Amino acid sequence: MNSSNWFRPVAASSISGEYDAFFWALVVVCGIVAVGIAIALLYFAIHYRRRSENQLPPQIKVNVPAEVTWIVLPFLFFMGMFGYGAKLYLDIERPPENAVELYVVGKQWMWKIQHPEGAREINELHVPVGQSIRLNMTSQDVIHSFFIPAFRVKQDVLPDRFTTIWFRATKAGQYHLFCAEYCGTKHSGMIGTVYAMDPHDYQGWVDRGAAEGSLSSTGEKMFHQFGCANCHHFDGHGRGPNLQRLYGQTVRISGGGSVIADDTYIRESILDPRAKIVEGFTDLMPTFKGQISEEQIIQLIAYIRAIGPQPVTGASPWIVQPGTTAISGTEPENR
């Protein structure tokens, strides 16, 4: 484990330098003001100490220019902090286009991670240095929070929806992964290790883990295993909507309105199919609530993404594209 020094945690992501610079700028500026106030207090308290028991000092009630000064100056200073804090927040929150997407499921008390190539890990996360990684995260039970101090990122992981976090590791090493939202008895045991690896080493690690097949090919197996293919034909003649070239598209739903077919919508449609029925279809699909795990849902989503219109994330060496080896020749036959 790379260790931090006394007053600075390990800095190992594209954001950590910017974060620390702002943090320490605040420490210096706020420190100067705080020390200034402390000195003024002590100086006044000593210099103007009571010299005789009956002393009546000059009765100063207010000084308007001084009052205005220490209303306006802090306000301007605060607005500056707000602005820079917001800029940093956008940098932290908005993933770049070319980020590789991994899936994370939090549960009491472990982190389960699935790579698009098929590798799965628990309480460990292997990532290549220099590549932006985006994690799509959901929880199987209570609220957790995914926190990598060395990367200066944190995001709560909620049941019933996906939240995302992204980072780009800049330094190879091993870093803490913590759960930062109290989640029950073994909350402090819900910790893991992030392995930021040289890209070449990482490729080797991926290849070793890909034996089971990619996430989307596992998803394809699930697609048949759960009987999805019985209704969701790829010729448009099935009882359910055609899921080919669906991912990321806007879907009109019956009763008016539309929805973007993203991870959250697909997940909802599996667990609660009646919630938003696609226009022109009837309420036929049974719920899979209780029969399917969060990991299997993620595999199905990965499959639907893979048969989607175009690669959603830009050219990335680790995303399995539709039509490449993992997918080719596996289109479900129409029944």
Added chain:
Amino acid sequence: MIGAVEVKSPRSYLDSREGILSWLLTTDHKRIGLLYVFSITAYFLVGGFFALLMRLELLTPTTDLVSPETYNKLFSMHGIIMVWFFLIPSIPTTLGNFLIPMMIGAKDVAFPKLNLLSWYLFNLGGLVTLYALIRGGVDTGWTFYTPFSTSYSTTYVVAAALGIFIAGFGSIITGLNFIATIHRMRAPGMTWFRLPIFIWSHYATSLIFVLATPILAITLLMIGFERVLRVGIFDPALGGDPVLFQHMFWFYSHPAVYIMVLPGMAVISELVPAFSRKPIFGYKAVAYSSLGIAAIGFLVWGHHMFVAGQSIYSAMVFSILSYLVAVPSAIKVFNWTATLYKGSVSWETPMLYAIGFIGLFTIGGMTGLFLAALGIDVHVTDTYFVIAHFHYIMVGGTVMAYLGGVHYWWPKISGKMYPEALAKLSALTVFLGFNLTFFPQFILGYLGMPRRYAAYPEEFQVLNVLSTAGASILGVGYILPLIYLIWSWKYGKPAGPNPWRATGLEWKTPSPPPQHNFETTPVVNCDAYDYEAMKEELELV
């Protein structure tokens, strides 16, 4: 103005009636204030004991003193008891109850019987929560986050929540009582802008009591409905939304932060003028800043949820509003400091606490600015940085102010002086112990140690050991006043009506005051802290 104050009145509020029932059935605001002192001291000792056990457990990285289950219950019960059964009632129900009628020249609060009822509700709530504790405790944290609290925890969540629910009615009644009292019971000549700042701040606090506490009550009821009746409100498995709970909880609990700190500011705004012998600098700015804090304080709850999954745009709105609410707090700090300028500053114990408060509150407030900065918050939220931040406000702020206020008004409450040298020593002990306990936690948080961890990686141990060492010093600093104040109740030197030569109406009546506070209703003809107008009476030159 008021004659014969040198002679101790034979019928002070303490000995006008005798027997335990004369206390348990009293409607005298001063006696009710003392009943509250008794209750909150007991809760403080219980909550403090839990803190001590937590700090001992955290001496080592592994869980060796207590199990993780027990540790989780310790921090949950520490938070629940300290927030709802010590900090929230601390200053308003003790010093506020005792002083508000006297400061405005009234005989009592507007609704004396309701005042007594509030004490009973508070203690009934406390007993229900203690029942939860004795039966096996609760492990949800004081924040009761869903769906953990409603569907996963196997501990006594409903009993703990019910206790808080009941005690909340005590808060609402106290707030209502203070608002009515301040509006309707002021002595002739006591206009709004002649009120001591103590009253302004308690008025602002009371508004929050009345407006925010019902939201907490509703939220806790919903927890009960979901947990017992399985009505889906917060748990997604039942069709609910877990983040909705966070919105509702913080919509109360952020204003509740100001319930805890505004009365502390109220006390400091009395101590600083009294020990500088000057009017508070910029009276109106300080008075209005209390109302400003109360108003804007209702609009910043989302800053607890910057990484909880809300939209980045609502996060920005909450961030900017959080900076706005910092402005009135900054105004107060600068005005307190300016009050000392060219003053006649004396270094008695209450002033030591006041100076300590200003310093610690400044650090607490400034680290709040860090947390309001969106990007900075991401890394340090839910770590020990947040723990340190709010303990600087709640303990470095509110508890220091409470102790300072108790020392300042002790002569009025008991009629006796506390031992000054020992009190100064304990004030210094509290200040040093506090900083040693909580300053290392800022560093721990920045280094990445999450809060609510029973076990932690080894590299965090040194700072945790420092923190535990500080906590034991802090404990000594808190026990000392408990001992010497009780001692001085019997053996202290008689105080006289106005030992500090201060200006408030409470100092124009004997110590301890008679049952109805004043022999005759006072007439007010000068501003608060007007030493110039009172210089003959106070024998100042």
